[in-house]
Amino acid sequence: MVRWAAFSCVLxxxxxxxxxxxxxxxxxxxxxxxxxxxxCRVLLRRSERGAAQLRAAERTPHHVQHGRADTGDCHGDRHGGRHAGGNTPVD
Structure with missing residues (x-):
């Protein structure tokens, strides 16, 4: 596409x-x-880099993106609150 634009700059x-x-x-x-x-060439390159970064981020699991170890869930135990124990019935 840029080649056609350069050609038109001459033509x-x-x-x-x-x-x-x-x-x-x-x-x-x-x-x-x-x-x-x-x-346009600069904007096109910037857009291509952004799209490549977005695709790479989509392939990376959420917990790896934020530098947390794999705890089995995305939030770990840092939020507190009540958690169902192993023997606690859940309705």
């Missing part, structure tokens, strides 16, 4: 000069297209 000014636009106007257009192409 558009050539066509503009061919249709009678001044060389300065075509040069300004080429510089504007190059700036937009560069910005």
């Amino acid at each position: 558009v000014p050539v066509v503009l000069v061919g249709y009678g636009t001044s060389l300065a106007g075509a040069t300004g257009t080429a510089l504007g297209l190059a700036a937009v192409t560069g910005a």
Whole structure:
């Protein structure tokens, strides 16, 4: 996609000069297209990195992401409260 944008940065000014636009106007257009192409390329790379990090985070279990040991549940025993014991009936 970026190659097509770079190609258009060259093609558009050539066509503009061919249709009678001044060389300065075509040069300004080429510089504007190059700036937009560069910005889009940076944003595309940032988006691709973010998507790759998101995919990696989805594959990693929740407790590993937060640096906790595997306790069998995501919260461990740090919240307190009543917990059903081994012999306690649960209704």
